Every structure is written in C-alpha cells, then in structure tokens.
Amino acid sequence: MRSEHRALVFVALFVASLALAAPATDAALVGPGVGNADTFIAEGTKQYNQKQYAKAIDNFTKATRASPALLPPYLQLARSHLAAKQTLRACYVYRMYLKASPDNAERKKAQAESDQCERQLKTAKGQPPDLSAKYVETRAAFFAALDKSQILGPDGAFDSLKTLVKDGFMGPELGDMAQKLGAAAQAAGDDVHKRAIGYEKLSVEALKSARQLYGVAQDVGVTVPDAAASSAFCDGLAALQGKEAKKAEGLFADAARARPDNKEYTFYRAVALVQAGDKKGALKVMDADLKDDPRTDVLRTSLALGDSPEAGATELERLLFSRRNPAEK
Secondary structure, X not given: OOOHHHHHHHHHHHHOOOOOOOOOOOOOOOOHHHOOHHHHHHHHHXXXXXXXXXXXXXXXXXXXXXXXXXXXXXXXXXXXXXXOOOHHHHHHHHHHXXXXXXXXXXXXHHHHHHHHHHHHHHHOOOOOOOOHHXXXXXXXXXXXXXXXXXXXXXXXXXHHHHHHHHHOOOOHHHHHHHHHHHHHHHHHHHHHHHHHXXXXXXXXXXXXXXXXXXXXXXXXXXXXXXXXXXHHHHHHHHHHHOOOHHHHXXXXXXXXXXXXXXXXXXXXXXXXXXXXXXXXHHHHHHHHHOOOOHHHHHHHHHHHHOOOHHHHHHHHHXXXXXXXXXXXX
C-alpha cells in the first residue's frame, strides 16, 4: 500500500499541469482600457477653450494612449503644450502628428505651427531634458526583448513599453508596439496553458507567469476571452500545489462556471475535494458534470470500498496511467 503522503504527492504532481491568467492590477497602458478617446477629446477641448491647459494636456494625452492611431488629439495636445509654454514637448508632439498626418489643409496649418514652435524652442528656457535619444534606446530594448520572447521581468518588453509611456513617448507606433506585445503575451500564455493541460510538469513560477502574460495582453488592449476562467484555474492549481485544497476547490469551481465546456476544470475541482478529504463531495461534482467519464467510475468504486483516501488516490493514479498509455489493440 502506498502511504497517504505518496497519494498526496501524486495528486499534486497530477494537477501541476495547467497555466492560466487573471486580470492585471495595474492601469491599462494602451487601448480601450485607458478609456474612451472621444470622451477625453471632448473634455480636453472644453478645458483648452477655458485655458485650463494642464487638464487639457492630461485628457489629450490619455486620448492618444486610448487610440494611438487617432490623429486629432495629437494636434490638440501640441497646441495645449505650446499654450502652457511647454515648448519642447509641444514641438515633439507636432513632429509626431506631422509624421503620421496625410497631406491636407489641416496638415499645412499644423506644419506652420510646428515651424513656429521650433523657432521658439531655440530660445526657450526652463525646458525639461529632451528624451528623444532615450526613446530610441528604449524602443530598441523593447524590440530586442520581444524578439527573444522576453515579455516579463525588468528587462522584458512590457517593462520597456511601460517606460516609454511613462517618459511620454507617443504616436501611432505606440499602438503598433502594443498590439505586437499583446499578441506575443497572449500566445505565450496560451502556450503555457497548452503545455500544462497536456500534463507537462510545470513549476509554480511558470504557472503564475501565465496570469501575468494574460494581464499584459489586457493592459495593452488585447482581449483574452478566457481570461476569467484561466485566471481562476491558475490560482486553483497554485493553491492545490500549496496544499490549500479548500481554496483550490473554490477557484476550480469558478473556472468551471466561466468555462462549463471545459470538463477538466470540473475534474480538477474533484481532485481538490479528494485532497481535502471530501470524496463524497468529489463524486457529487463528477456525477453532475462527468457522469460518463471513467474517472467517475473509479471514484465511485473507491468510495464503495470505504477504506481510505489512499485507496482512492491509487485508483486515480492507475486510471491516469491507463488514459495516457492506452493498451495497444
């Protein structure tokens, strides 16, 4: 007979196999999560007309982050900076606008304003440091990290993008960078999940990285439809490995409610209940959603034996082995 410790180790190894993610806790950097661009523009325009330039700058800046491809807020932002005597910043934003703007009457007017801004900049005093060189370096670091699929961490692409936003980098390119990062983050999170659901042994750190990766995708405007279920499952898996079976069961239940079509979430809920010593509760859960699953029969047989959690875990181990290594016909 295997010891109860052996049974619990088996269960922990068995469930160390799913990686998902939860919503991010930080404010969104780019995309719809920042807010509604039209609302920011309307509010900023009203504040500009009232000569509340600092507030206008804040709203127009948010508009450029909410929708980087939308050009009008750049021009309005440049004018707000210039009115606030923030000449260096005004010239930078004018350049961003002119770089992306089509050749039309509005662009010609903006070009004249930009030329005047550049002349004023030559004699302007008390301006902040020019961060253009830093933007180039940080962008290079961003793409280098992305090429290496290094999304998280102090040298990751997400950290570089946060630095760019913090330092005031803007323009349609910011939106393109955000989309590339979001797609890469989602793909990386999906890869962790795929490996885990395939019973690959993953570390707790790897499992938790999935939560962060999906969070990055959300923070840069990429929607992950299964984030709620994935995050709950990931938390449950981590809790189960930490021998917090009751907490894990609740989280697996949340995952199953969010994705009722994924029956593995229900199974892992039952595993958590078994680990918590509630085999009858586990059988009830499996009978409800996994009635025809052979694992349900095994659990029912284990309960009928009426021996110990050790016997049930042994049967589950046998079943898992048979499912992963079916007999050749």
